[in-house]
Amino acid sequence: MPVARPETSDSRIIAHVDMDCFYVQVEQRKQPHLKGQPTAVVQYNSWKGGGLIAVGYEARKDGVKRSMRGDEAKKVCPQIHLVQVPVARGKADLTIYRNAGSEVVSILARKGRCERASIDEVYLDLTDAAETMLKETPLETLESIDEEVLKSHVLGLSLNGNDDRETVREWLTRRDADHRDKLLACGAIIVAELRLQVLRETEFTCSAGVAHNKMLAKLASGMNKPAQQTIVTLASVKGLLEPLPIKKMKQLGGKLGSSLQTDLGVNTVGDLLQFSEQKLQDIYGANTGTWLWNTARGISGDEVEGRLLPKSHGSGKTFPGVQALKSVAAVEKWLKELCEELSERLQLDLETNKRVAHTLTLHANAYKSTDTDSLKKFPSKSCPLRYGAGKVLEDSVNLFQAALREFLGSYTNPVDGGWGVTNLSVSASKIVAAPSGTCSITRYFHGQDRFHASSEQSDKKFAPESDNLSPSRTESHSASHQTDCGEGQTQITPDTSSLDQYETACKDEAIESCLTSTHHEPQLRLSEKERNNNDGKRSYEQKRKATQEKVSSFCWDF
């Protein structure tokens, strides 16, 4: 649920950069003959030609939609090239897309605080860069402005949204422009430059939005695609939001947005303006209420986090219908695949970014064939994470068995049978900077994985050869640079380090014990009573009912 944050008083310059049909671009770079061709990426699935997870713009022209199956896409667009997501260990493997995303991030991080929002989206705080630029070069003196900047869409600039280059040039260089507009203009120049740099270094195009906060920047980046940028001026905010369907706003595409529509009759963001902050708080709680009130006005204090790397790693797979896993042995087989992928990624993160993960979590979905409503909740379980594929597997299997016992309850006790797992995933979280000295551990595990991966005798003794290879670092600051390392992996290395932050973030002792831990049982709270699932959880519908009087009396006011 969204949380209200006070708006920062100063006017920031925030950009949202969104890669255009990213997976398709990655495949087109890999296979250049696909460039310019109608292309879509499908997830491995022999059923009806697989599900589309990315559609190129040539194919979109023919009406191909993300919601289609491969077969449908072929019908609408017979010439379409359907590229399969790589498969490794019997499952879809997104590694190449993640690595491509890292390439992009490392370029975008050059000009300001950068937040990796997803595999193909990035937020940038360009406030400092824009202010510096404005101080050094008054815009009205600009002689040549890059074509990419002149192609910007400036919201509210022209009546028909038909901003030609000369109009944009005029807007960019207006002497008497609002100071905030001038900063936006600087932001647009910087972003255009960054987008060109991304194109030069990666061959990928992207679109961008430039605004005073994340919410508006995100909205803008999607308005003109592909390979274009959109600027949200202060003056345009009201007119932009007023007619906008509520579902178009980030965070309002789900149940909260639906509740707004069905319960309050709010169809556009403008409709929300009718409700007082107090009323929205009464209905949705203090945080969400304030957040909604601000959102309707284009206000968002959300900061751009300086974070270039993911906060967790996961590997999972679904087993729909008849493919459901019906024995512990089958589950173990797939857990092995998932744990090996996860372990490989953890190892790479350790070597490349000097980070260690602390928590291992197992998620699953399952049905009980006795229960008529087949899909009951399968509990997720976590434990401390121990490095090495074999240990991750061992712990995952234990987590699964603990969860399975809980899931089945007293229901008979067949070891196998009577149940089926339809989804299985393992993930690693609580990732922090590794202590210096972990490099030796890195090498230790590297050797282990390479040369005797199957041997799971965890002799905790390894030579603690003191190496001062790398100071620990955090990624909390702005600039970073990238180096290619080894196996096609992209490293993102921060320029600045903050030992203070690291030292408070983790204790050497804790990390060492995590890495070398020899206990073979994950720490489970097995005996703990299962809590009542419905406690403290009220749907929007329930909340609405609880406050029905307030709502209706409010509605009468209007």
Add this chain to the structure above:
DNA sequence: CTTGGCGTCGTAC
């Protein structure tokens, strides 16, 4: 196997 599957991130208790 209803817009899938496979991730990620976030909040609440």
Add this chain to the structure above:
DNA sequence: TGTACGACG
């Protein structure tokens, strides 16, 4: 802290 679940793409 672990766990559940929503949102997004």
